[in-house]
Amino acid sequence: MLINLSIEKIKNYQVLLNEQEIDKGIKEIFELLSATNIYVDKQAPWRLKKINVDRMNVVLSISTEMIKRSNFMLYPIIPTSCIKVFNLLNVKIDNLNFDNICLLPSKQVTINNSVPIFPRIDIHD
Numbered sequence: 001m002l003i004n005l006s007i008e009k010i011k012n013y014q015v016l017l018n019e020q021e022i023d024k025g026i027k028e029i030f031e032l033l034s035a036t037n038i039y040v041d042k043q044a045p046w047r048l049k050k051i052n053v054d055r056m057n058v059v060l061s062i063s064t065e066m067i068k069r070s071n072f073m074l075y076p077i078i079p080t081s082c083i084k085v086f087n088l089l090n091v092k093i094d095n096l097n098f099d100n101i102c103l104l105p106s107k108q109v110t111i112n113n114s115v116p117i118f119p120r121i122d123i124h125d
Contacts, residue, residue, distance in 0.1 A: 036066040
């Protein structure tokens, strides 16, 4: 279901950006991210780790794929941050395009050590 939703959102995004409706395109991305967040909350991989590691791996793989797809769509908008995410996921941006973004990885994904993508902003009065 989530994979199919991502394909729909990517198609909608492509049409909207071609029509220069960037704000609506961004909405498609955040609808996919919201659906991914709901999926993770419902599947609770932190609980699955204790009872069903295989299912946990599926949930984490699908979630990672949704992050990759969302990040691809965000790339024209926030490229520097997206490059950091692609590096974290070991994804080569040069190899991605609208023709292949929806293909599932053929090999196991290895995630690099994480670093903050967005620096924390401290506001002092």
